[in-house]
Each structure stands twice: as structure tokens, then as C-alpha cells.
Amino acid sequence: MSIGVIGGGVTGLTAGYELAKEGHQVVLFEGQPYLGGQASTFEIEGARLERYYHHIFTGDEDMMRLIGELGLTERMQWLASKVGFFYEGKIYDFVTPFDLLRFKPLSFLQRIRAGLVTLYLQRFGDWRTLEGFTAQEWMRRYAGQQAHEVIFAPLLRAKFGEYADQVTMAWLWSKFKDRVGSRSRTMARELLGYMEGSFQPFIDALADGIRAQGGEVLTDAPVERVIVEGGRVKGIQAGDIWLLDKVIATVPSFVFLDIVPDLPAGYADQLREVRYQTSLCLVLKMTRSLSRIYWLNISDPTFPFVGAIEHTNLIPPEQYNGKHILYLSDYVSKSDPLHSASAEELMMHYLSSLREINPDFDVDWVEDSWLYREDAAQPIITRGYSRRIPSYETPVENLYLANTTQIYPQDRGMNYSVRLGRVVGELVNESGSFSWPVGTRRVQG
Numbered sequence: 001m002s003i004g005v006i007g008g009g010v011t012g013l014t015a016g017y018e019l020a021k022e023g024h025q026v027v028l029f030e031g032q033p034y035l036g037g038q039a040s041t042f043e044i045e046g047a048r049l050e051r052y053y054h055h056i057f058t059g060d061e062d063m064m065r066l067i068g069e070l071g072l073t074e075r076m077q078w079l080a081s082k083v084g085f086f087y088e089g090k091i092y093d094f095v096t097p098f099d100l101l102r103f104k105p106l107s108f109l110q111r112i113r114a115g116l117v118t119l120y121l122q123r124f125g126d127w128r129t130l131e132g133f134t135a136q137e138w139m140r141r142y143a144g145q146q147a148h149e150v151i152f153a154p155l156l157r158a159k160f161g162e163y164a165d166q167v168t169m170a171w172l173w174s175k176f177k178d179r180v181g182s183r184s185r186t187m188a189r190e191l192l193g194y195m196e197g198s199f200q201p202f203i204d205a206l207a208d209g210i211r212a213q214g215g216e217v218l219t220d221a222p223v224e225r226v227i228v229e230g231g232r233v234k235g236i237q238a239g240d241i242w243l244l245d246k247v248i249a250t251v252p253s254f255v256f257l258d259i260v261p262d263l264p265a266g267y268a269d270q271l272r273e274v275r276y277q278t279s280l281c282l283v284l285k286m287t288r289s290l291s292r293i294y295w296l297n298i299s300d301p302t303f304p305f306v307g308a309i310e311h312t313n314l315i316p317p318e319q320y321n322g323k324h325i326l327y328l329s330d331y332v333s334k335s336d337p338l339h340s341a342s343a344e345e346l347m348m349h350y351l352s353s354l355r356e357i358n359p360d361f362d363v364d365w366v367e368d369s370w371l372y373r374e375d376a377a378q379p380i381i382t383r384g385y386s387r388r389i390p391s392y393e394t395p396v397e398n399l400y401l402a403n404t405t406q407i408y409p410q411d412r413g414m415n416y417s418v419r420l421g422r423v424v425g426e427l428v429n430e431s432g433s434f435s436w437p438v439g440t441r442r443v444q445g
């Protein structure tokens with residue numbers, strides 16, 4: 001079969017790779033000049049670095065299996081994480097259950113209660129019984145009002161902003177599961193995985209795998225339209241017209257609606273129902289370190305960013321000519337005035353807060369900065385979401401959708417994009433073939 005894959009992120013590359021291995025003729029279209037999507041990288045100090053901070057957990061089995069198959073296991077480094085909470089002007093370590101017991105902003109009884117709730121969720125919780133509650137109502141009831149406001153509400157606000165109070169408890173449960181999976185047996189530390197030289201070799205190996213089977217991987221090739229005739233896919237328009245048997249779209253739902261304008265109303269409405277939060281990620285290259293923490297959660301609603309992720313507290317600065325790399329992360333809706341702010345405007349907006357974290361901080365430390373903005377960063381996962389997940393098979397015959405709105409109850413991440421790409425690849429492979437009588441490519445005009 002000739003199969004078009006729209007999008008060269010982890011999902012599209014995995015689906016394309018799996019189908020190419022099965023002997024199908026794969027053509028992958030990526031709109032940007034580079035592959036990797038949300039996991040793509042840029043050059044900094046002669047090295048590659050993700051546009052958005054990335055690590056994986058020890059429990060990310062789908063990702064590790066694929067990394068192994070691509071011969072990249074040796075490149076994985078497992079490093080002890082340093083996670084912290086910034087609360088009322090102070091940094092608190094927050095890696096192990098013992099850190100929670102030492103967390104002074106809560107009374108001793110509140111700490112015990114929050115600890116027991118955390119343990120319950122990690123060991124026994126079942127998302128099916130939790131998804132009917134919002135995380136806010138469940139946590140307030142069981143962990144207590146104070147623990148919710150200080151610890152859990154900031155985690156929800158960090159991702160979902162103004163929608164934080166609508167998020168289902170099943171989503172928060174999955175975060176606990178991921179984290180416990182990355183703990184050492186003694187629970188004394190958490191290990192996070194990062195690939196030597198960034199995750200770029202993983203992205204490259206998937207693209208090479210498609211090409212090695214005779215497939216094509218095209219960059220700078222935005223798909224303008226999926227061609228549908230008589231309720232069935234006929235091909236793709238991406239500059240040229242490509243005639244294809246099947247098409248898998250791995251783009252965000254709002255892009256899918258644009259490129260498939262005649263999508264039947266019921267399915268289109270379902271896609272429109274799931275909104276996304278935009279990620280704003282300001283990357284700073286600095287001469288000095290902001291703090292000793294890798295992942296600093298900000299538990300202060302007045303702060304203009306929700307996380308300070310100092311990459312060089314996980315990977316040594318020597319890998320980047322001694323420079324310190326800090327991501328300042330915020331999630332906003334498209335209507336937020338910050339959505340269109342420039343890197344300089346954000347820097348000014350963040351300045352006094354950076355000084356609250358480290359009073360010595362000076363803008364002179366910042367040698368360079370980059371601002372990355374991803375509108376499909378986080379689908380907003382509300383109560384009863386399992387009933388609203390869009391299906392992989394769309395009402396258009398031979399047209400499939402695979403994107404982060406279908407990852408549930410787990411939080412979206414590369415591991416689940418790998419799983420999604422593989423599952424949809426298998427579905428397409430097993431769904432039988434239908435071949436157009438002409439070849440795959442026709443130059444327009």
C-alpha cells in the first residue's frame with residue numbers, strides 16, 4: 001500500500017517506521033524544515049538541545065523498546081533528578097516521600113495525610129473510578145485544602161492555567177504513576193533518562209529507518225489538504241498532489257480540521273470540543289546557574305512562569321562549553337496577552353521573579369535566549385474524558401488520526417506517542433489494502 005503520514009513528530013515517525021518495516025510505501029510530510037515536532041532540537045554551543053525540556057522515565061517501556069531496536073540503548077543516560085518546590089521565597093527539595101515529610105509549609109498531620117494519599121494513588125488508584133472527579137475536588141477532599149493549595153493546585157495550574165479546576169483526577173493520577181515508576185527500589189531517588197547528545201539521534205534513526213525501506217521523508221512539506229472523494233481518501237496536496245491508498249494524520253486536531261474541511265460534522269464537533277493550552281518556553285543560555293535544582297515547581301500563583309527547568313542540573317554544563325541552560329516554562333491560552341509576547345518582553349516580565357529565586361541573578365548572566373511557542377502543547381483533559389476521545393479511524397474511509405488528544409489517562413509524552421504511532425500503524429497495516437491504479441505521485445499541471 002502507499003501510505004501518507006502527515007507530521008514528522010514522534011507519532012508520525014514511529015507510525016511511518018512501523019509501516020515501512022511491513023513493506024508499505026511510506027511518504028512522510030513534515031511542514032517544518034526539521035523533524036521531531038515538540039521533541040525537535042536546535043543548536044546551542046555546538047550541541048543539540050530540545051526546544052522544550054525533555055527527559056523520560058524508567059517506566060517508559062515503549063520508548064525504551066524502540067530505542068533498543070534502533071541500536072541507541074547505549075546512548076541513554078539515567079541520572080538522579082533534583083526536583084524542588086519554590087514556596088514563599090524558599091526552595092524545598094521534593095524528590096522522595098521523605099522530602100514530603102520534611103515539607104515545613106504543611107503541618108505534620110497535613111504532611112502525613114498528603115503522603116498517605118500519594119501512596120494510595122501510586123499503589124492502588126484506578127483511573128476509571130477517579131475520572132468522574134476533578135483533581136481539585138478529589139484532592140481537596142482527600143489530601144486536604146491546605147495540601148491541595150500548596151502542592152497539587154500549582155501542578156495543575158502549571159499545565160492548565162485557567163482550566164486547572166476542570167481537569168480530571170485521572171490525569172493527576174497518571175502523573176503519580178509515572179513518577180513512582182522512575183523511583184529507585186529504596187525510593188531514595190528518582191532516575192530520569194536523557195540521551196547523550198539530545199534525543200535528536202532517536203528522531204534521525206526513525207527517519208533513516210523509513211528511508212532504508214524505500215520510504216520518503218519530506219521536510220518543508222506542509223500538507224495543504226487531504227483529498228477526499230466519495231467519502232474515501234484519494235491523496236494529499238502538499239505543493240504537488242500525491243495519490244495515496246491511506247493517510248495517517250498526526251497533526252493537532254485544529255490543523256486536521258483545516259486540512260480536511262469536508263469532515264463529517266459529528267467527528268469534527270468531537271475534535272473541536274478538546275481545547276489545548278499553549279506552551280511558552282523561554283530558553284536562556286547563562287554564564288551562571290540559577291539554582292541547584294533541575295526541575296523547580298513554582299508554588300506561587302503570582303509568579304509569571306510555572307516552572308524553572310535548569311537542564312544543566314541534569315546534564316553537566318561541560319557538554320555546552322560550560323554554559324548553564326535554563327528553560328522558563330509557562331502554559332497559556334491563545335487569548336492570553338502573553339501568547340504573542342517576544343522573548344525580550346518575557347525576559348523583562350520574568351526578571352524580578354528570577355531574582356526572588358536567586359537574589360544574585362543579573363540579566364548580564366544571560367548570553368542568549370530563544371522563545372519557543374507550541375499551540376498544541378497540552379490537551380485539556382476534563383471529567384469523563386474517556387467517553388470523548390476521538391477514534392483513530394475517522395468517518396473518511398482510509399483516513400486515520402493519531403495525536404495527543406487520544407493519549408489517556410496517561411499524560412502525553414514521547415513514550416505514549418511511540419505507543420500511539422505503533423498502534424495506529426498496526427491498525428492501518430491490518431485494515432487491508434486498496435490500491436489506486438496510478439502511481440503515488442503526480443505533479444500538478
Ligand SMILES: Cc1cc2nc3c(=O)[nH]c(=O)nc-3n(C[C@H](O)[C@H](O)[C@H](O)COP(=O)(O)OP(=O)(O)OC[C@H]3O[C@@H](n4cnc5c(N)ncnc54)[C@H](O)[C@@H]3O)c2cc1C
Pocket residue numbers: 006007008009010011012029030031032035036037038039052053054055056221222223224250251252255259279281374376377402403404412413414415417
Ligand atoms: C513544553 C513541553 C515539554 C515536554 N516535555 C516532555 C518530556 O520531558 N518527556 C516526554 O516524553 N515528552 C515531553 N513532551 C511531550 C512530547 O514532546 C510530545 O508528547 C510528543 O513529542 C508529541 O509527538 P507528536 O508526533 O504526537 O506531535 P508533534 O510533535 O506536535 O508532531 C506533529 C508534527 O506535525 C507537523 N505539522 C503540523 N501541521 C502540519 C501540516 N499541515 N503538514 C505537515 N506537517 C504538519 C508539526 O510541525 C509537527 O512536527 C513535552 C512537550 C512540551 C510541549
